[in-house]
Amino acid sequence: MNKLVITAAICGAEVTKKDNPYVPYTIEELAIEAYNAKRAGASIIHLHVREDDGTPTQSKDRFKDAIRAIKAKCGDIIIQPSTGGAVGMSNDERLAPIVLNPEMCTLDCGTVNFGGDAFFKNTENDIIYFSQKIYERGIFPELECFGKMHLDHVLKLHTEKIIKAPLHFSFVLGTRAGQSGTARDFHFLVDSLPENATYTITGIGKYELSLAELAIINGGHVRVGLEDNIYIKKGQLANGNAALVKAVVDIAKKHNRAIASVKEARQLLNLKEAS
Numbered sequence: 001m002n003k004l005v006i007t008a009a010i011c012g013a014e015v016t017k018k019d020n021p022y023v024p025y026t027i028e029e030l031a032i033e034a035y036n037a038k039r040a041g042a043s044i045i046h047l048h049v050r051e052d053d054g055t056p057t058q059s060k061d062r063f064k065d066a067i068r069a070i071k072a073k074c075g076d077i078i079i080q081p082s083t084g085g086a087v088g089m090s091n092d093e094r095l096a097p098i099v100l101n102p103e104m105c106t107l108d109c110g111t112v113n114f115g116g117d118a119f120f121k122n123t124e125n126d127i128i129y130f131s132q133k134i135y136e137r138g139i140f141p142e143l144e145c146f147g148k149m150h151l152d153h154v155l156k157l158h159t160e161k162i163i164k165a166p167l168h169f170s171f172v173l174g175t176r177a178g179q180s181g182t183a184r185d186f187h188f189l190v191d192s193l194p195e196n197a198t199y200t201i202t203g204i205g206k207y208e209l210s211l212a213e214l215a216i217i218n219g220g221h222v223r224v225g226l227e228d229n230i231y232i233k234k235g236q237l238a239n240g241n242a243a244l245v246k247a248v249v250d251i252a253k254k255h256n257r258a259i260a261s262v263k264e265a266r267q268l269l270n271l272k273e274a275s
């Protein structure tokens with residue numbers, strides 16, 4: 001089977017140090033968490049940035065500082081800035097880090113409720129706008145879908161040549177109001193993928209490691225990290241992102257699935273290195 005690409009989502013925009021003290025805020029903390037995740041087996045860092053007090057920001061200067069610090073500590077690693085940002089940010093604010101020309105970034109492919117009055121807005125026109133801005137810079141988008149209807153929409157946009165091949169998805173399952181992270185829902189989604197598409201599975205909360213195992217068995221890739229889940233097991237906080245990456249590596253070992261290096265991850269996802 002193909003090697004396993006592990007993405008570490010080290011910080012996110014919503015989780016705080018009150019939830020888990022290992023959530024990184026400062027540039028130095030981000031670089032340390034990225035380094036530990038890479039040593040544990042991650043080849044991609046899904047990156048959000050914060051002000052030192054934890055406030056989420058999409059400031060390009062903050063991203064620039066974080067990317068520089070992560071590269072200085074980790075050497076070659078794939079850095080995937082978020083264009084999702086935090087709930088309530090404007091589209092142009094969310095897109096700010098793409099001016100840094102990363103090799104990869106996220107492209108969120110549908111609106112989803114986050115619970116209460118919170119919702120993450122990605123209308124069709126938003127998706128078209130984001131995709132134009134991302135493709136015109138030659139950046140490779142990871143297509144974030146929170147359920148099957150988002151996948152179906154992406155496939156229509158692909159037929160209409162708005163979303164371009166190669167198609168690489170991140171299926172984010174187990175959010176409060178999105179598709180669940182059960183095995184049945186995993187298969188429903190993955191069985192609907194076109195040939196040649198690649199995917200990584202992001203399981204939220206209690207689904208993180210069970211979905212990771214399903215992806216490992218079925219040839220998919222895996223994203224883990226404190227953005228998505230703060231526990232290493234029920235009731236026990238993870239002591240950093242590396243612990244979650246290590247848990248995935250252990251599951252991969254159990255199933256004889258080898259871990260991709262950074263170079264191999266680039267080959268598997270058809271990425272060109274950032275300039």
Ligand code: KMH
Nearest residue numbers: 013082084085086087106
């Ligand atoms: N923080 C969420 C509102 C992404 O990174 O592209 C959006 C998010 C998705 O995390």
Ligand code: ZN
Nearest residue numbers: 012082084227
């Ligand atoms: Zn994110």
